[in-house]
Amino acid sequence: MVSKEYQINPWVVMAAFTILVGPFALSFHMHFPDEMYYTDAAVKMLQNGDYLTTYLGNGELRFRKPIGTYWVVLAGFKAFGVSAFSSRIFFLIAGALTVGLSYWLAKILFEDKKLAGISALIIASNPVLIFAATRSIPDVLLGLAMTSSAIGFAGLIKYGEDTPKKFLWILYLSLGLAFEIKGLPAAALGGIGIAYLAFNPWKRISFKTLIHFPSLAIGIVIGLFWFVAMWQIHGPTYLDSFFEDQVGGRVASRYLLILKNGLLATAILFAIYLPWVLLASPKLKKCIQSTWNENKVFFGFALLWGLAILGMGALTTKFYERYLLPVAPVLAVLLAWILVRGGFDLRKKGLKISTxxxxxxxxxxxxxxxxxxxxxxxxxxxxxxxxxxxxxxxxxxxxxxxxxxxxxxxxxxxxxxxxxxxxxxxxxxLPEQGEQVSEFVKENQIDPKEEIGFIGNIHVSSKIRVYLGPEFYMTDLTGEKKKTTEELIVESEGYPNLIVEDKYISEFDEHDFEIQVASVNWDSKKIPFLLQNISNPDFRELVRENGKIYYWLKRK
Structure with missing residues (x-):
């Protein structure tokens, strides 16, 4: 019987996660650079009706990631209209669902509601999951799909040769979705997990049980659907871009860099479970031995997945903490297991100090x-x-x-x-550039039929594109490739309207354009100065002098 103090309802934890993270997630308080790839492409899909091909803001094709994340952004736009809120709402929900699935994962493995509740609390407070749930990028979706696949693995670990078929369906459909979200990392973790179940020395599972053809076939169809479609539409050249991102552009070959990334990944993996991991320190060796003896198969599985993600992180040319998310829920369950078996709740002093x-x-x-x-x-x-x-x-x-x-x-x-x-x-x-430009367009009754050229930070253009919506056609003239000012001026000549960052405005002759301020925001480099002068009566003028300005230029 679980004491009332540890009767943790996963739905309540999921709701708390959504409510407390929601305000930060559902507006552009922070805009992660990679979000532009998915929101820009989703707006383009609404404009051209092609829901398979992904485009950059400058109109170029981009095949570096599978279609899954693009469709989630598109679903938000379809359901709630094009906005910052709709671009991120399903990613926030994915974060909350990851919390719920972590609870279910622990409950399947141990049939212990207390342990399951602690697992949910640990992953809910994990900063990598929190930040991932505030960004419209693949990582939180991959984390959700891999946690779902872990439930399939958990069923196999628990029931062995008598595993109910539902766990095999969950496993292979989840891996198919994970592959459609991120590609090869999902396949690698899935393959490692299946190989482990087949060859581990404690509880091997036969290939007859592991290979369930109906669920495996549908999982493969889900995972490869977009790749086959792109092959039919664009030919094999799209694979060059995909493999460059998945392998060529990410896998390091220098030993020193591999060592550096490996150590960094290990340190961050430890840090993201603070302060929980410190609560396990008393009698840690005894607790680990006890949990190992209780369930060697799951302990080995969690350890192997953890080492696998560290290895993949070490091999990247640049490591990001979000790469750890696919296995974070499984490791949260492992940590909760060690904590509960070690009686961490009796060490109230450590819990109180942390809180x-x-x-x-x-x-x-x-x-x-x-x-x-x-x-x-x-x-x-x-x-x-x-x-x-x-x-x-x-x-x-x-x-x-x-x-x-x-x-x-x-x-x-x-x-x-x-x-x-x-x-x-x-x-x-807030209000960030997109919202301000949207208000400017409404106030000045800008005709959506007139195309807009954008010159400036392409991450800002992405926010503006979201707020303008599919009615306005805006092209990034700056793009990701470096261009000279002269090249930008030449490319801008075909556009009746331009949005121009302040550092480029001196290149445009006011005799040729009507120039108005479209947005003014704090410059991140000047935040300390502006905070020091916040009580200045002329603060608005200080923001304008020390801020980041985007201008609307209408050709005369």
Missing amino acids: WIFLGLSAILGLFAVWLNSNLGSSLFIYLQMAFGLVVWVYLFRLTMRNEKLPKALSYSILLLFFILSTATAKIS
Whole structure:
């Protein structure tokens, strides 16, 4: 019987994740560079009706990633209209679902609701999952699909030769979806997992059980559908771009770089489970031995997947923490297993200290947000959000003072940081360039039939394209390849309207254009200076002098 303190409802944890991460995720408080590839392509799909071919903002073809992520962005646009919210909503939901699947994974393996609940709390507070859920890029979708496949593996680990067919369906359909999201990394982890089940020395599973042709066939169809379609439409040349991204452009051959990336990946893997991993330190050797003896097969599986992702990370030319996400939920279950069997909940002092640290950080961040918003003024929504954040903070404070539900208090205190952070960044980042340009277009009644050329940071152009929607046709003249100013001027001659970054504006003659300011934002390099002068009566003018400006140029 699980004590009331550890009766953790996964739906509540999923809801907490969605609510506390949502405000930061569903506006462009931060815009990750790779998001432009997926939002630009999805807008192009709405414009040309071709839902298979992916384009860059400058109109060039891009085949570096499979179609899965593009379709998720497109689904958001179809369901809610084209906006920052709709570009990310399904990625936030994917993050919450990953939390729920982690609970289910642990419950299947151990039939222990306490252990399953701790697994959900650990992965919900994992910063890699949190950040991935705030970006419209493949990583959180891959993490969700691989966690789903891990449930299939868990069924095989638990039931062996008597595995119910539903687990094989879950396994192969999930791997098919994972391949359609990210490609070769999904195939590698799936292949390693299947080989492990077939050859591990403790509980081998026959190929007769592993190879379930109906689910395997449909999984292969799902995984390869887009690749076959691209072969039919564009021929084999598209594979050059795909393999360059998947292998050629990412796999390192220099030993020193491999060692550096491997050490970095290992350090980050440890860091993303802080402070939970520190709570396992007392009697760690004994706890590991105990869990190993309890279920060698799962322990070996989790360890192998962890080593595999570290190996893949080491082989990349540049390692990013998000590469760890596909195995993060499995490792969260492993860590929860070690913690629960080691009686971590009896070490209340460590749980309380950890929670106090994050509540303290939230308090500091909250005071900063109050100071910032009171000086600059803000919307009713932001003030209501700050009030709600205070209510949650007080609730977690009381739980910690009373030594009640400490694992939940710790997990939620980490999530609360991101909730409060969005009340501060709202004044620094928002309204961002896309929203401002959209308002400019409405106020000036710009004709959507007139094409727009963009010269400037292409990540900004992506945000503007999202807010303008499919009615406006905007082309990135800057592109990803370096061009001279003269080349940009020549290419811009065919466009009646231009959006131009301030550093290029001196190249355009005001006798040829009507020039107006379309957006003004804080320059990230000048944030410390602007914060120091926030009470200056001429603050708006200071922002304009020290900010990043985009101009609207209409050809005369």
